[in-house]
Amino acid sequence: MRILVTGGAGFIGSNLVRFLLSQPGTQVANLDKLTYAGNLQSLLDIQHSANYHFFHVDITDSKRLNDVFDLFQPEAVMHLAAESHVDRSIDNASAFIQTNIQGTFQLLETSLRYWKNLSKQTQKAFRFLHVSTDEVFGDLDGTTTKFNENTPYAPSSPYAVSKAAADHLVRSWHRTYGLPVLISNCSNNYGPYQFPEKLIPHMLLSAIKGKELPIYGDGQQSRDWLHVEDHVSALWTVLKHGQIGETYLIGGSAEKTNLSVVKTICSLLDKLRPLSTGNSYNQQISFVADRPGHDRRYAVDTTKISQHLHWQPSYNFETGLQQTLNWYLSNQQWWQNILSGNYQIERKGLAENK
Template sequence: MRKILVTGGAGFIGSAVIRHIIQHTPDAVINVDKLTYAGNLESLVGVADSPRYHFAHLDICDGAGLETLFAEHQPDAVLHLAAESHVDRSISGPAEFITTNVVGTCTLLEAARHYWSGLDDERKTAFRFHHVSTDEVYGDLHGTDDLFTETTPYAPSSPYSASKAGSDHLVRAWHRTYGLPVLITNCSNNYGPCQFPEKLIPLVILNALEGKPLPVYGKGDQVRDWLYVEDHAKALYTVLTQGQIGDTWNIGGHNEKTNLEVVNSICSILDELVPSPLAPYRSLITHVIDRPGHDRRYAIDAGKIERELGWTPQETFESGLRKTVQWYLANPRWVSHVKSGEYRQWLAQHYGGQG
């Protein structure tokens, strides 16, 4: 049994990883989360009572707190997911992204390095620091057939992606300089249960159910590769337990869709499951001014993780999207608790009241 310290475990991807670990492996989890607006412990209700789960309310920028936590719990691995992650928020407030994603990662790396340095040889050899990043560090793809690979040069476009690129470079530097045994993954757009409704898919689902406009940036022709979050969680655990130290893996869903295609697909599922008496849900689609520096296309080549570690996504976009819509329909309590005053203010600020 491993003890895995998961940062950002109350967030969207972090909670999916913890649910996977507790439900499908013998390992134990120490969940470290600051509980910002997007952190929600209700996403862990099904596993929080497990004796293999422990929660620590802690900011990854708190070096002393991290040192104490490592000493107390003696983890065998770190799975680092804590991050500010929404591009629009990074445009309006970039400093917070630099603090969490760059300074926080540096602080965590140092705490992990000091802890790892003091382990006995066997535990030191077995220790892993797995850093979870994004395909947005690679920037924009201009060709219709181009794909991001693990060797694609970095060209981040937003304060968010620049901060994640910076954290990736720090992790590689701690491996090169200090020998810290690191792993890095870069994933495509995630979707699924428990995603905070500032992101496209839950935003559209919930707005549609309330009869509100469905905001789409520009023409909605931006292309993304969509990855079901539970597939991602399985991939992360696979890399953590089987990956080669110092290496990088891209994780994608093999599902390229334009934003407008995604919105129309959600509307079609809702028309079937909860038809509106007024009009088809797609009549609510509202095109809004595009955001600054909006990348046109992201697409992942996930061939390496399939060849080397045997991972492939289990969900198609159609099956994963239907599961996602059904989850939001079945969990109104979770939704109502998440939709705080801060969330409504953010929607008004970024979508001009159209949220």
């Protein structure tokens, strides 16, 4: 299968590209704009694979998109390219509107043009999988329920609004034009190659540098945590076996408060890299003003993907988190290049040489 992945140099995207290339006979085209979160160093181990192709392209660029589709001739599109950090969307929503909404629109237009020109048999096999987030559903604060595929949309942040708009665009291109689409909405991801601005790597790296571990509000915001390797296996399952036009929620069945996540990181670090003072990393925890519009609780009901597609997460949170911390501790050069900014220079060279 020839699969075009947008955003394949990002956290989830790079893990997905690596997973896809492990499947026999799969060829992957990675299409990425290389914004600050795009890092080709996350793909050094597969960059010379004969089945891997990289295109430095912005998904809002219709001409370049059309050129890539015509050259690579994909049998499926897995759309992950997005601005994804909530705090950044609050500070400046413009890039989120441009990439997540306008970019998705342009990708749909290109995919539709390409799909219409395929043979009837190839049209039937083609799939467009749009990868979204559980944040489109809003806040479950004060309830014991979970999001499911029929939960009404009520996004809070500019990021969540932009992803909700993209979801609606994808559904309309299926309903109006017949494009064979699938949609997934996932919970909070964690694992190797995650950009250090996100909660788990940020807290880990701050802890080992002796910095404060700032937690928004009272730290009781609750999220479902999904290991990225489980997520990409679920995406592959949805692509291969999902029913056209359907939505599938993907979660890790690991609902935790932010405070409990940080305390677990500290406890694991106390064993993996104990402080010479004998103190616990927990003593570095501090509390800061909550961010605007911060949702209190997300939780994901994975009954549909479990019963219909027979997918289950393989990691529990404790083993997944320990694997993640071990990866960061063993791959210091990767994250040091990001923190120093050197990766921006090196990725330029990698992009030009590919």
